[in-house]
Amino acid sequence: MEAQDSPRAANYAPRPASHFLSSVVTKFYQHILALVFAVDEINDNPQILPNLTFGFHIYDSYSNSRMTYRTTLDLLFKSHHFVPNYKCGIQKNVIGVIGGLTSDTSSRMADILSLYKIPQISYGSFEPEVKNKVKFPSFYRMVPNEALQYQGIVQLLQHFRWKWVGLITVDDEGGEHFLQAIETMLSQNGICLAFSERIPKNMHLYTNIHEIISGRRTILPAFMMSEASAVVIHGETATITWLGGTIGAIRIIQLIVPQFKKYTAAKVWITTAQIDFTSHIFLKIIDTDIQDFHGAISFSIHSKELQNFQDFLESVNPSWDNADGFISDFWEQAFSCLLSNSTVPTDIHDTCTKEEVLESLPSPYFEMSMTGHSFSVYNAVYSLGHALHFMYSTRSNCRRMEVMGTLSSSMVKPWQLHSFLQRVSFNNSAGDKITFNEHGELVAGFDITNLVTFSNKSYIKIKVGKLDPQASPGKELTINEERIKWHRGLTQVPPLSVCNDHCYPGYGKKKKEGKKFCCYDCAPCPDGMFSNEKEMETCVSCAEDYYPNTGRDQCIPKIPNFLSFEETLGIISTFSALLFSLITALVLGILIKHWHTPIVKANNRSLTCILLISLLFCFLCSLLFTGAPNKVSCLLRQTAFGIIFSVSLSTVLAKIITVVLAFMATKPGSKMSKWVGTRMSHYIILSSSVIQVGICALWLTTTPPFPDLDTHTMTEEIILQCNEGSTTMFYCVLGYMGFLAIVNFTVAFIARKLPDSFNEAKFITFSMLVFCSVWLSFIPTYLATRGKYMVAVEIFSILASSAGLLGCIFSPKCYIILVRPELNNREQLIRRRI
Structure with a gap:
C-alpha cells in the first residue's frame, strides 16, 4: 500500500511478477477485488485521508518460497531489477503490506518486512510462529487467535457428542503444532482420535491420484477406512483440493475393486477457517464433485455483506486488462475461453465474448457474496487508512503553529505507523468494530457455516452459529441445529461418531482392555444405581428417598414404611x-x-x-x-x-x-x-x-x-x-x-x-x-x-x-x-x- 500526495487521484496498478505457472485459483480473485473496492472507498472519502491518495501494487507469490522473497524485495526496492537496500527507478512510498493468504507466504514475507519494520497485515495466516511479536514485531493478523478456533472445535464435537473423530492435516510445522494442541484438548474433554492422517506438504495432487488409480496404493486413506463420522480438516485450501481429488480417484477405484465399494465419503467434514472450498482446473478431468462435502461445517472468518460490493463485482470485465495483470488469466480459466490477445491456439477453446458475468460462475470458482478472507482484506486496507489518518491528525495538531499547509506523504515512515496501528479502533461500513489485541490479532470471533451443495456443482454457505470469545467460559460456541443440512449419505442425523454404540439409559460404561478410553462396553447399572441419559460415564446412586426402577433408567420415590392405622x-x-x-x-x-x-x-x-x-x-x-x-x-x-x-x-x-x-x-x-x-x-x-x-x-x-x-x-x-x-x-x-x-x-x-x-x-x-x-x-x-x-x-x-x-x-x-x-x-x- 502506498500513500501519494496527488489529491484523491486513484493510482492502483496491479503489477504481477512474470508468470511462473499458467493456472490460478479463480476464487481468490475476489481478494484482489476487495482490495480495489476498499481503496476506491477510502480515496472517495475525504474524511479519512483528505489530502492523500492510496495506491497499491499487487504481487503473486505463486505459492513458491523463492518467488515470495523475490516479489517482496521487488516491492520494496525496484519494479523489475532489484538491488537490496537501494531504491532505484520510480520511488515507492510503501506504508504497509497486506498478505499473504497462506501461513507459509506470510512468514516468508515477514522475514524481510520485519527487517525494515514495515507493517504487515496478514488476512489469512494462522501460523503459530508469525504471531511471535518478538521475532516479527511488525506483523499483524486480520484474523482471531487460533487457540479460539481449537476451543471451538472441541465445543462443536461436545455439542454433538462426537467422541470418535479423525484428523487430517498437512505434514509440516503448522500441522504438527495443530496436532499437539488439539490432541491434548480432545483427550482432556473425553474425545478420542480414530485416526490422524498427515498429508505430505509437497505431495502434488497429480501424484496422489496417480498412485491410487495405478494401484500402487492398495490401502485406502484412513478417512475412508475409519468408521468415524466426524473428520476435522486442518490446513489450507490446497488440503481440501487434495481431499476432493482423492475422493474422486477413489470413486473410480470403487468401480474396479469390489471390496472398496462398502467405504463411503459420507462424513461430517469439519474445516478450519483457513480452508476455502475451491475447484482446481485439473479436477474437471476426474469424477470429483463439490457434493462430496455437502453438509460440511466450517469455522469461517467473520464476514458481512458490504453495500455496493456486489454492484462492483458485476462491473468487472476484461477491459481492465491494461490496469489488471490478473484478469486475463482469471477470465480465461473461469469461463474456459480465450481472449483476443491470448497466445494460446484458438482451436483449443472458444473465444471469450467479454459479455460473460461473474454471477454465472459456480461457487467453487467464484463467489458473489463476500468471503471471510476478502472481508479481512477490506478491513486491513481500512486499518492502514485509519492508522495513517490518526498519525496525520496527531502531527497536524502538534505542528499547527510550525508548519503551514499540508504534510507531504514523503514524511511518513512505515515504522512510525506501528504505534497508531496498535491503537487503531474503528467501525467499518458493515458496523463491525475493528481493533487489534496486544498480540496484533483481530479482536473478533468466527462464524460457523454449513455447506449446502447443488447438482450444478455450486454451493451456498449458510451461517448456523458463531464462536464468540466475549461469551462466558464454556459457552463461546452457539449452534442452530435446525439450520444445518447434513450429508445426504448419512443414515442418521445428527450422525453418531463414536467408537461403539451409545450406552442407553440403564447402562454405564465399562472400559475395554487394550482400547482407547472412548471404546467401552455397556454394563447394566448395579443395584441401587441408575443412568437416565445416553452416554453416561458411570451409573449414579438415587437420592436417599428414591430407588431405581426395573430398567434402572430413572428413580422412583420410595414408599413410606410405617404401621398405619388404615392398613x-x-x-x-x-x-x-x-x-x-x-x-x-x-x-x-x-x-x-x-x-x-x-x-x-x-x-x-x-x-x-x-x-x-x-x-x-x-x-x-x-x-x-x-x-x-x-x-x-x-x-x-x-x-x-x-x-x-x-x-x-x-x-x-x-x-x-x-x-x-x-x-x-x-x-x-x-x-x-x-x-x-x-x-x-x-x-x-x-x-x-x-x-x-x-x-x-x-x-x-x-x-x-x-x-x-x-x-x-x-x-x-x-x-x-x-x-x-x-x-x-x-x-x-x-x-x-x-x-x-x-x-x-x-x-x-x-x-x-x-x-x-x-x-x-x-x-x-x-x-x-x-x-x-x-x-x-x-x-x-x-x-x-x-x-x-x-x-x-x-x-x-x-x-x-x-x-x-x-x-x-x-x-x-x-x-x-x-x-x-x-x-x-x-x-x-x-x-x-x-
Missing part, C-alpha cells in the same frame, strides 16, 4: 389394644362391684386396683407405636411403656411378697406381722418403679429418641421410625423389666405351695412364665425384622405379656365371681384352707 396390621393391633383395654376396665368394674366379697378382700384390693389400672395403660400405650412417628410419640413410646410395665411388675411383686409375709406372720411367734400392711406394699411399688423412672429420665436428658428416616435398609421403601437415640438405654429399660419379671417368677415359684384360698402365687408364677417367654422371644424377632413389622412385633409383645398378666391373675377371680358365686364366701374359703 390391616394396624387395624388389628389397634382393635386388640382397645379390646384388651375394655376387658381390663370390665374386670376392674366387676371387682369394684364385688368390692366387699371375700375373694376380692383376700388379695389386697388396693394392689389389685393399681395392677389393673397399670395394665389398662399398658394396653393403651401400644397405640403410641401405630401411625407415623413424630417427636412426641417417639419420646413417649419406649419410656411410657417401660415405666407403666415396671409399675405393673412392681405391683405383682408387692402382691406376692405381701401374701408371703401374711402367711409367715400367721405362724406362732413370728415377728413378720409388723411388715404386713399397705405401707409395705406401696413402698415396694414405689421403690421398684422409681429405678425405671430414673433410667428413662437419664435417657431423655442425654440421648432422647427422635423421628428418623431409614433410607438404606429397604430398597423400595423408606422406613419412618423412631431412632432410639441410645440403644444401650433402650436395652437397659428392657433389662430392668426382665429383672423384675425374674424376681417375680422366683418369689411366686417359691410361694406356689401356699393355700389356694388366699394365695395367687400359682397364677402369678404362670403369668410370669408367659411374660418371660414373650419377651425372650421378642429380642431375636425384633432384631430380625425391619420397618413396620419391627413395630408390630413390639406391639404384639406388649399386648401378649399384658394379656398374660390379666388372664392368668384375674380370670380365676372373675370365674368365681360371675360363674360360681356360691364359692365367694368366707365359709368356703376357710373350708378350703382347712
Whole structure:
C-alpha cells in the first residue's frame, strides 16, 4: 500500500511478477477485488485521508518460497531489477503490506518486512510462529487467535457428542503444532482420535491420484477406512483440493475393486477457517464433485455483506486488462475461453465474448457474496487508512503553529505507523468494530457455516452459529441445529461418531482392555444405581428417598414404611389394644362391684386396683407405636411403656411378697406381722418403679429418641421410625423389666405351695412364665425384622405379656365371681384352707 500526495487521484496498478505457472485459483480473485473496492472507498472519502491518495501494487507469490522473497524485495526496492537496500527507478512510498493468504507466504514475507519494520497485515495466516511479536514485531493478523478456533472445535464435537473423530492435516510445522494442541484438548474433554492422517506438504495432487488409480496404493486413506463420522480438516485450501481429488480417484477405484465399494465419503467434514472450498482446473478431468462435502461445517472468518460490493463485482470485465495483470488469466480459466490477445491456439477453446458475468460462475470458482478472507482484506486496507489518518491528525495538531499547509506523504515512515496501528479502533461500513489485541490479532470471533451443495456443482454457505470469545467460559460456541443440512449419505442425523454404540439409559460404561478410553462396553447399572441419559460415564446412586426402577433408567420415590392405622396390621393391633383395654376396665368394674366379697378382700384390693389400672395403660400405650412417628410419640413410646410395665411388675411383686409375709406372720411367734400392711406394699411399688423412672429420665436428658428416616435398609421403601437415640438405654429399660419379671417368677415359684384360698402365687408364677417367654422371644424377632413389622412385633409383645398378666391373675377371680358365686364366701374359703 502506498500513500501519494496527488489529491484523491486513484493510482492502483496491479503489477504481477512474470508468470511462473499458467493456472490460478479463480476464487481468490475476489481478494484482489476487495482490495480495489476498499481503496476506491477510502480515496472517495475525504474524511479519512483528505489530502492523500492510496495506491497499491499487487504481487503473486505463486505459492513458491523463492518467488515470495523475490516479489517482496521487488516491492520494496525496484519494479523489475532489484538491488537490496537501494531504491532505484520510480520511488515507492510503501506504508504497509497486506498478505499473504497462506501461513507459509506470510512468514516468508515477514522475514524481510520485519527487517525494515514495515507493517504487515496478514488476512489469512494462522501460523503459530508469525504471531511471535518478538521475532516479527511488525506483523499483524486480520484474523482471531487460533487457540479460539481449537476451543471451538472441541465445543462443536461436545455439542454433538462426537467422541470418535479423525484428523487430517498437512505434514509440516503448522500441522504438527495443530496436532499437539488439539490432541491434548480432545483427550482432556473425553474425545478420542480414530485416526490422524498427515498429508505430505509437497505431495502434488497429480501424484496422489496417480498412485491410487495405478494401484500402487492398495490401502485406502484412513478417512475412508475409519468408521468415524466426524473428520476435522486442518490446513489450507490446497488440503481440501487434495481431499476432493482423492475422493474422486477413489470413486473410480470403487468401480474396479469390489471390496472398496462398502467405504463411503459420507462424513461430517469439519474445516478450519483457513480452508476455502475451491475447484482446481485439473479436477474437471476426474469424477470429483463439490457434493462430496455437502453438509460440511466450517469455522469461517467473520464476514458481512458490504453495500455496493456486489454492484462492483458485476462491473468487472476484461477491459481492465491494461490496469489488471490478473484478469486475463482469471477470465480465461473461469469461463474456459480465450481472449483476443491470448497466445494460446484458438482451436483449443472458444473465444471469450467479454459479455460473460461473474454471477454465472459456480461457487467453487467464484463467489458473489463476500468471503471471510476478502472481508479481512477490506478491513486491513481500512486499518492502514485509519492508522495513517490518526498519525496525520496527531502531527497536524502538534505542528499547527510550525508548519503551514499540508504534510507531504514523503514524511511518513512505515515504522512510525506501528504505534497508531496498535491503537487503531474503528467501525467499518458493515458496523463491525475493528481493533487489534496486544498480540496484533483481530479482536473478533468466527462464524460457523454449513455447506449446502447443488447438482450444478455450486454451493451456498449458510451461517448456523458463531464462536464468540466475549461469551462466558464454556459457552463461546452457539449452534442452530435446525439450520444445518447434513450429508445426504448419512443414515442418521445428527450422525453418531463414536467408537461403539451409545450406552442407553440403564447402562454405564465399562472400559475395554487394550482400547482407547472412548471404546467401552455397556454394563447394566448395579443395584441401587441408575443412568437416565445416553452416554453416561458411570451409573449414579438415587437420592436417599428414591430407588431405581426395573430398567434402572430413572428413580422412583420410595414408599413410606410405617404401621398405619388404615392398613390391616394396624387395624388389628389397634382393635386388640382397645379390646384388651375394655376387658381390663370390665374386670376392674366387676371387682369394684364385688368390692366387699371375700375373694376380692383376700388379695389386697388396693394392689389389685393399681395392677389393673397399670395394665389398662399398658394396653393403651401400644397405640403410641401405630401411625407415623413424630417427636412426641417417639419420646413417649419406649419410656411410657417401660415405666407403666415396671409399675405393673412392681405391683405383682408387692402382691406376692405381701401374701408371703401374711402367711409367715400367721405362724406362732413370728415377728413378720409388723411388715404386713399397705405401707409395705406401696413402698415396694414405689421403690421398684422409681429405678425405671430414673433410667428413662437419664435417657431423655442425654440421648432422647427422635423421628428418623431409614433410607438404606429397604430398597423400595423408606422406613419412618423412631431412632432410639441410645440403644444401650433402650436395652437397659428392657433389662430392668426382665429383672423384675425374674424376681417375680422366683418369689411366686417359691410361694406356689401356699393355700389356694388366699394365695395367687400359682397364677402369678404362670403369668410370669408367659411374660418371660414373650419377651425372650421378642429380642431375636425384633432384631430380625425391619420397618413396620419391627413395630408390630413390639406391639404384639406388649399386648401378649399384658394379656398374660390379666388372664392368668384375674380370670380365676372373675370365674368365681360371675360363674360360681356360691364359692365367694368366707365359709368356703376357710373350708378350703382347712
